[in-house]
Amino acid sequence: MTGLRSVPVAPKALPLVGHLMPLMRxxxxxxxxxxxHGELVRIQLGPFTLVVICDPELTRQALVDDRVFDKGGxxxxxxxxxxxxxxxxxxxxxxxxxxxxxxxPAFHPARLPDYAQAMxxxxxxxxxxxxxxxxxxxxxxxxxxxxxxxxxxLFSGALPPGELSPVLNDVKxxxxxxxxxxxxxxxxxxxxxxxxxxxxxxxxxxxxxxxQIIAQRRTDGVDHDDLLSALIMAHxxxxxxxSMTDAEVSDTIVTFFLAGTETTAAxxxxxxxxxxxxxxxxxxLHAEVDAVLDGAAASHSDLPRLELTQRIITETLRLRPPGWxxxxxVTADTRLGGHLLPAGSSVVYSPYLIHHRPDLYDEPEAxxxxxxxxxxxxxxxxxxxxxATGARKCIGDxxxxxxxxxxxxxxxxxxxxxxxxxxxxxxxxxxxxxxxxLHMRATxxxxxx
Ligand code: HEM
Numbered sequence: 001m002t003g004l005r006s007v008p009v010a011p012k013a014l015p016l017v018g019h020l021m022p023l024m025r026x027x028x029x030x031x032x033x034x035x036x037h038g039e040l041v042r043i044q045l046g047p048f049t050l051v052v053i054c055d056p057e058l059t060r061q062a063l064v065d066d067r068v069f070d071k072g073g074x075x076x077x078x079x080x081x082x083x084x085x086x087x088x089x090x091x092x093x094x095x096x097x098x099x100x101x102x103x104x105p106a107f108h109p110a111r112l113p114d115y116a117q118a119m120x121x122x123x124x125x126x127x128x129x130x131x132x133x134x135x136x137x138x139x140x141x142x143x144x145x146x147x148x149x150x151x152x153x154l155f156s157g158a159l160p161p162g163e164l165s166p167v168l169n170d171v172k173x174x175x176x177x178x179x180x181x182x183x184x185x186x187x188x189x190x191x192x193x194x195x196x197x198x199x200x201x202x203x204x205x206x207x208x209x210x211x212q213i214i215a216q217r218r219t220d221g222v223d224h225d226d227l228l229s230a231l232i233m234a235h236x237x238x239x240x241x242x243s244m245t246d247a248e249v250s251d252t253i254v255t256f257f258l259a260g261t262e263t264t265a266a267x268x269x270x271x272x273x274x275x276x277x278x279x280x281x282x283x284x285l286h287a288e289v290d291a292v293l294d295g296a297a298a299s300h301s302d303l304p305r306l307e308l309t310q311r312i313i314t315e316t317l318r319l320r321p322p323g324w325x326x327x328x329x330v331t332a333d334t335r336l337g338g339h340l341l342p343a344g345s346s347v348v349y350s351p352y353l354i355h356h357r358p359d360l361y362d363e364p365e366a367x368x369x370x371x372x373x374x375x376x377x378x379x380x381x382x383x384x385x386x387x388a389t390g391a392r393k394c395i396g397d398x399x400x401x402x403x404x405x406x407x408x409x410x411x412x413x414x415x416x417x418x419x420x421x422x423x424x425x426x427x428x429x430x431x432x433x434x435x436x437x438l439h440m441r442a443t444x445x446x447x448x449x
Pocket of ligand 1: 088259321326401
């Protein structure tokens with residue numbers, strides 16, 4: 001391939017560690033700074049060389065060509081430690097289409113009204129336990145909602161309430177140590193430190209709990225009308241060996257639990273944080289939920305009228321995309337933009353970087369849900385990719401939007417959450433971007449509490 005430029009190296013690399021320090025110290029600032037250096041920029045993270053795609057059109061091209069830009073690279077190598085190679089999010093291109101065909105029916109739009117009922121019931125359950133004046137650990141409360149929703153829609157309650165709490169702790173432990181592990185060189189990741197031990201214990205227990213549920217379901221043979229039944233009964237019209245193997249069901253269940261809980265909890269936590277900082281938007285939201293819900297929990301049929309609520313979720317997904325960085329591995333020599341990428345290269349794409357480009361968004365750091373008002377000029381296509389695009393696009397995108405919208409409406413119809421005086425909210429980077437230590441005081445909006 002002639003006429004191709006080499007990919008420029010981002011400035012300020014240190015010997016041996018490269019750009020590891022800024023990436024660990026202030027990852028969001030670091031990732032955003034890269035677009036000033038070109039459409040593709042090379043970074044060095046200890047032993048890893050990665051090419052970061054800074055341009056929205058090139059990001060789209062890489063995502064759409066998922067045979068050449070296949071799942072892999074440092075993030076997915078770590079993800080595979082827990083979700084295996086056979087899960088929908090981690091499997092390679094060669095096995096992906098069949099798995100996606102088998103799992104897609106579980107997310108058929110016709111199933112959403114039933115899932116929405118579970119979403120509302122779980123949210124009511126959690127917010128109904130809050131007391132006036134209580135200081136809430138918001139991320140934990142939101143994780144409780146999303147874990148309950150996932151357990152209810154995946155297993156229709158096969159995970160008894162007593163077992164939900166240890167699973168929740170294991171999911172949290174897994175996520176807490178994840179970011180540090182991504183760039184940890186072997187054998188450091190196997191040293192018997194308390195962090196490594198807790199991580200391995202959490203992922204082994206999680207797997208054990210889910211495998212037990214799958215085994216029970218395989219034996220009882222009943223259709224429970226939930227996601228797990230949809231997977232176990234999945235039939236591939238293009239392949240007579242039809243159903244999913246135990247390993248595929250198990251990896252996919254763990255994937256759904258991990259992909260669907262922290263992400264949605266993160267967007268809800270950020271939305272509550274941002275609303276408390278923007279009282280005028282909060283007041284308009286209160287007016288909307290009061291008019292639409294009239295005291296009841298939000299239901300699937302309310303969605304078309306929860307317009308502002310949905311725009312708040314979309315804007316939160318833009319400003320603080322839970323999936324902020326992902327890696328790919330290049331499987332054949334290829335060109336991207338004017339550059340040659342040899343087979344074996346590791347590539348990074350970042351919804352966060354794209355969502356914060358000043359050439360794509362006016363005032364990209366401002367929280368402005370009205371930029372999604374269809375009456376206003378809309379940002380260019382591919383400027384918004386919280387759920388990615390192409391064949392590996394999030395399978396749970398509508399599920400997550402429904403869950404987040406219903407939960408935010410139900411929460412804000414009943415409660416107002418305020419920051420504690422002097423509280424600084426910083427991002428914590430796990431696999432998902434979420435607030436670190438967000439404590440807020442809950443005040444009832446009606447006298448019912
Ligand atoms: C706000 C919530 C969510 C966000 C921001 C989000 C984001 C994403 C993103 C960016 C990807 C692509 C990853 C990549 O390019 O490597 C993805 C894939 C995926 N997500 Fe989500 N997700 C969310 C919720 C969910 C939920 C609720 C589920 C399931 C119940 C789910 C299941 C998956 C799966 C299985 C994949 C892999 C799809 C495939 O490769 O075919 N996600 N998600």
